[in-house]
Amino acid sequence: MIMFMKMMMVENFRQFLHVFVVVMFLLFTKSALGLSLRAEEDAKTKCIERERQALLKFKDALIDDYGRLSSWGSDEDKKDCCKWSGVGCNNHTGHVTIIDLHSSHDYQQLRGQISPSLLELQHLKYLDLNENNFSDDIIKLRNLSNLHHLNLSGNYHLKCENLEWLSHLSLLSHLDLTNVNLSKATDWVQSINNLPLLKELRLSSCTLPAITTHPPLPFNSSASLSILDLSRNNLSSSIYSWLFNFSSSLINVDLSRNQLKGPIPNSFGGMISLTNLSLHHNHLEGALPKSFANLTRLRSLDLHKNNLTEELHQFLQKLSGAEDSLEVLYVGYSRLSGSLPDFTRFSSLIELSAGYNQLSGSIPEIFRQLPSLVSLELNGNQITGSLPDLSMFPSLMELDLRDNQLNGYYTQKYWTTFQA
Known part of the structure; x- marks a missing residue:
């Protein structure tokens, strides 16, 4: 009888130990999952520091007469650039994917130059600076190879002597350069032909050069225009x-x-x-x-x-x-x-x-x-x-x-x- 009771105690201990291990595993898994979810939540609400600094440099190169970028800053309550006006981020990675600073009124225009710091935003997909007053050479944007949407229309002082740089933006589906002076861009037809995903093209009032040659459309040309x-x-x-x-x-x-x-x-x-x-x-x-x-x-x-x-x-x-x-x-x-x-x-x-x-x-x-x-x-x-x-x-x-x-x-x- 004593031997039987000892055996029962051993078996009960084994079962207890098994249950204990399972419970501890579940608690650890839940804790780890919670940390993972919190980390993902943090990524949703906080931008990448390097990209935040790039945006601040972009702001420093501008003249913002009407405080449109007042939410951009280094103060504690402004550190999350994903919450800045005109900025959008990927919910999972925190990378800046959207900059939409278009102006609907002349008196709200941003002025100045487009800082090269924008090139730090390698995950940028959407850039809209429509109806502002930027003055710069836009060829530098060639390095933003993930852009899908680019709107620089209404910036009468932007410079662009050729459109060869567009060939580096092969993911573009929407391009609007209305009112940008393209009088020297003799390659504009060939450059557009090299955008295979282009759906919308707006080049109104650009002083486009006359077409003197008719380059053939490449195999991957923009058949979806x-x-x-x-x-x-x-x-x-x-x-x-x-x-x-x-x-x-x-x-x-x-x-x-x-x-x-x-x-x-x-x-x-x-x-x-x-x-x-x-x-x-x-x-x-x-x-x-x-x-x-x-x-x-x-x-x-x-x-x-x-x-x-x-x-x-x-x-x-x-x-x-x-x-x-x-x-x-x-x-x-x-x-x-x-x-x-x-x-x-x-x-x-x-x-x-x-x-x-x-x-x-x-x-x-x-x-x-x-x-x-x-x-x-x-x-x-x-x-x-x-x-x-x-x-x-x-x-x-x-x-x-x-x-x-x-x-x-x-x-x-x-x-x-x-x-x-």
Whole structure:
């Protein structure tokens, strides 16, 4: 019996020891896990010291007249740069990945130079300095190889004599250099061709050099380009040979206020994904190509101030594919002629601007069947008859019929703005 009791005591001790070991293991694991979670939480809220110092050097090179960077500093309550205004960090690593210091008002602009200390931020993916007043050479940014989004638009004093540095930013998907002087960047087409992931390109008002050669697109070129703004650059029709390489991907194209001449190319009709096309203030002439009937997703077409010598009803026939999608049509100052045609097949039409053409006849009653029409501009034509009953336009907010040959009303009454 005594031997049996001893054996039981030994067995119970073994079980106790086993349970004790398991409990201690679980407690240790929980403690270690807690430390790990706390460490991860710390990484979420505290930036890397080296990167914090780099941001402070960046700030020191700026003139901040309005205290936009007042949250940036070395005080104890400002040490976490991940909480600074305009700065974003990776939640797990603490690395700075976002700098967004765009200005929406002239009086809030930051001034000064872009400090080379930014190059310490090797994990930076998003840099937006839009509408400030920086003055520096931006080529140094070539070393920020992880950038996906770069917006330096509106900084009129930035310098850039070439765009070769863009080839080091192969991850770029959004690039906006609007108003940056690129008049010496003769390599701009080749440089853009070397950005395989580029989706949005805005180079408006950059004084871009004319295209004299047409470098072939490399194998990994930007086949995904969907938004292109090259407006206000005095570009000639030589841009077409490069532009139409992206026919299948482009959604928004703005080539307004350039020096495009001659007929509108048929190749625009091959841009089957196109939703917005702006070609206003050029020297395009003739008729709209029949190929435009292929643009079944077209929502906005702006050909304002060109020389389109055809009748308006013929023009509209070329847009038959967009009858269900077209919302905005601007064709003012374009030498279109003929009477006002039936617009009702464009059931989604919101804005129609056809002022200062050579349109004649009366305003058809059928306009009342455009339930979405908000703005109608027919001023400066040869429209006759009486001012129509405004009940014809159930949703109209703006109507401009000035400078026509309408009867019975004073000229100043031909323009009306309706109150919501």
